[in-house]
Amino acid sequence: MSIQVRFFASLRERVGHTRLSIESADIATVRDVWHAVSASPLDEEMLVAINKAYANLDKAVSDGDEVAFFPPVTGG
Amino acid sequence: MRVEIRETAFDPWLEVSAFRRDHLAAGRIGASAVFVGTMRDFNEGDDVKSMVLEHYPGMTEQHLEAMTHDAISKHQLSDALVIHRVGTILPADDIVLVAAFSAHRKEALIACREMMETLKSTAPFWKKESLASGERWVEKNTAG
Numbered sequence: 001m002s003i004q005v006r007f008f009a010s011l012r013e014r015v016g017h018t019r020l021s022i023e024s025a026d027i028a029t030v031r032d033v034w035h036a037v038s039a040s041p042l043d044e045e046m047l048v049a050i051n052k053a054y055a056n057l058d059k060a061v062s063d064g065d066e067v068a069f070f071p072p073v074t075g076g
Numbered sequence: 077m078r079v080e081i082r083e084t085a086f087d088p089w090l091e092v093s094a095f096r097r098d099h100l101a102a103g104r105i106g107a108s109a110v111f112v113g114t115m116r117d118f119n120e121g122d123d124v125k126s127m128v129l130e131h132y133p134g135m136t137e138q139h140l141e142a143m144t145h146d147a148i149s150k151h152q153l154s155d156a157l158v159i160h161r162v163g164t165i166l167p168a169d170d171i172v173l174v175a176a177f178s179a180h181r182k183e184a185l186i187a188c189r190e191m192m193e194t195l196k197s198t199a200p201f202w203k204k205e206s207l208a209s210g211e212r213w214v215e216k217n218t219a220g
Contacts, residue, residue, distance in 0.1 A: 009130055009202035010213040049200075052135035068132060074214040075129070075160065075201025076113050076172050076192065 001027050001063045005037050008070035011046065015069075031057040033067045045072055077148060079140045079158045081131060086159060088112045088173040095157045100177055105154050107181040109188035111174045117167035119214070125206045127214075129162045129171070132200040136160075143194050151187040153178045158191065160201065 005020040012018055015038060022036050030048050034057070048055050049068040061067060078095065092110055117124055144156050157175040165171060174195065176187040196217050203214040 006132075008132055008200070009204070010215075047200075049132070049135055052132070052138055054198075068135070070132070070200065071202065071213070072216055073196075073198065073200055074203045074217050075131075075199050076196040076217065 001025065001061070003027060003033055003061060003064075004066045005033060006066060006068040008068065010071050011069055014040075028060060029057065030055055030059050030061060030067055033061060034069065043071075046070070047072065077141075077144050077156050077158075079137060079144055080160075081133075081137060082159055082161050083163045085169055086161070086173075088159070088170050091157065091159060091173060092175050095155075095175070096177070100155055104179070105177050106179045107177065107184040109176045109178075109181070109184035111172075111188050111192045112170055113172040113192075115165050115167050115169050115171055119205060122205075122207050122209075124167065125208070126164055126166050127203050127205045128164055129160075130202045130204070131160075131162050136200045139199050140195065143191060143199070147176065147187045147191045147194075151176070151178065151183040151190075153183060153187055156187070156191070158195070160195075160199075162201070 003022050007015045007017055020037050024036055027033055027036060034042055047070050051066050140158050144158055148156050154177045159173040161171050174188055174192045176184040178184040205212055
């Protein structure tokens with residue numbers, strides 16, 4: 001399975017990447033994507049999106065998906 | 077409806093005037109409720125020199141469009157306008173404009189408030205402040 005991974009704001013700085021591309025047969029959920037790209041534990045406040053729509057850590061991912069991780073939002 | 081992300085400064089009052097003139101039927105609108113959010117030069121007890129507003133291109137626009145569409149439908153608005161800055165922002169710059177237009181004041185006022193609160197709590201934007209002592213990410217928005 002091929003997944004495009006994106007990081008935003010403070011999480012991007014913490015992870016040290018803006019984008020990553022991963023290929024793995026062992027990925028089923030957003031949680032698996034995080035563990036494939038980071039050794040850090042999951043931050044409960046972290047937000048996630050699949051293909052630019054909010055999702056949760058247990059949501060299934062599909063080949064070709066874009067999965068994004070970011071901190072709580074602070075716009076406005 | 078119009079939803080826009082801007083990389084340069086804008087005048088919200090000119091935007092509201094132009095939108096009313098170009099998009100709303102004269103005589104059909106009885107209420108215009110407008111919220112404008114402006115950058116302060118202080119936050120959490122510190123002087124703030126500037127900030128950078130980051131967004132998730134594509135997702136942020138989709139999210140704001142869905143939010144605005146829902147508000148128009150839920151409150152039977154005549155129309156709505158949302159503009160949000162990104163990039164480097166200076167104190168006194170306007171950051172966000174949310175305007176709701178309806179036949180009567182109740183719907184416009186409620187919708188404007190709801191859209192603004194939804195934007196603050198769910199739209200993918202992040203602020204990084206520049207202080208005399210360095211930079212810091214804003215970790216959460218102030219309540220209300």
